[in-house]
Amino acid sequence: MSEAMEFEPLEELEVARLAAQVAERGYAVAENLIPDELREALVEGIDRAMHEFEIPYGDNEFLGHCTRRIFNLLARDRLFETTPTFCRTLPVIERVLDDECLLSSLTAIEMNPGQARQPLHADDGSYGFPRPSPTFVALAIWALTDFTAENGGTHIVPGSQGRDRRPNRGDEVDAIQVEMPAGSVLFYNGSIWHGGGENRTDARRVGIVNNYCAGFLRQEESQILALSRERVAAFEPRLRRLVGYGTYRGLIGHVDQRSPEALVDPEIDSDMVWKRIHR
Known part of the structure; x- marks a missing residue:
């Protein structure tokens, strides 16, 4: 793929x-x-x-005995840096959450013939907030x-x-x-009940799951530990902030009153909350 392609x-x-469809019915295609x-x-x-x-x-029915998943995609190949900030998907996620959201996880899924239907679940199920709740998690599945x-x-x-609850068996x-045909994207609220279907064909189904969360939540994958600083330094600024090298509202996540982005770009001018306080 040409790196210069826009x-x-x-x-x-x-x-x-x-974004309105996600807010109203929980998903959009x-x-x-x-x-x-x-x-x-x-x-x-x-x-x-x-x-x-x-x-x-x-090795279980949730992950799928006929399914392979590549977690931590950003550490695998620089090619995957394209997806979290893609100009046709991230703006929808930012409208559903806000523009200070984080990339919670990035996973490739290959569902092969013979895979059984996945149990219904909600992707924000590990967070302990009451239900229903404001939207704190949103996803984009690339077909x-x-x-x-x-x-x-x-x-x-x-x-x-x-x-007011998660799904039960x-x-x-x-x-x-x-x-949806190849090249489509399924956007959805992290609280919606969903699950992969059964693959009754002789061909695989391949997708990438871009999982985002509010900037004040802990990410599903610990991006800061999973990615070396050298790798993050090569990211574009928006991707750096998405993986956690930034702050939420100029405060949450700071390092000595500076954005953690300064750890990979010392020249960065951090917009921190302390600069906004009238002296």
Whole structure:
């Protein structure tokens, strides 16, 4: 993939429309967001990483006995730096959360033939806040291959982000199955009940899950420990802040009254809360 390639961002009206759907029903689907050149490069990068790091299959029904997951993608290949800040997806996430959100995790998922349906769950389920709650977690699943009813397209319970509990095994729910062509993106509220479908085909289903959280929450993956400072120093500024080398509202996460971004860029002019206080 050409490093110089640029992509047209989403129009403001489309960003607002998708964010409104996430707020109202808990999810939104947008087709043709990921250009073929980028999508194909990401699939090739995932295949390389699967081989290089000898990624195993899951060992329980949640991870999937016929599914492989590459966690901590940003540490695997610089190619994956493209996805968290992508101009056609991050603006929607920022509208759902805010522009000081964090990248909670970045995971590639390869669901292979024979994979059973995943139990329903909510991706913000490990946080202890009461339900329903404001939106603190939002995700964008990139479909790198077609997502169909036959190959395990994601099951979603519309509106379930407004319920007062997480799903339980055996719940009878009115779920829909998201079908979308390769290059599409599924945006959703982290409280919505969902789960991967059953792959009844002879082909794999491949995607990347971009998981974001509010800037004051602990990330699902400890990005600051998972990524070397040398790697982070090479990131663009927005990606640095997304992985945790920044502060929330100029205070939360500071290091000696400076943004942690100064650890990888000493020349950075941190907009800290102390500078805003009238003297």
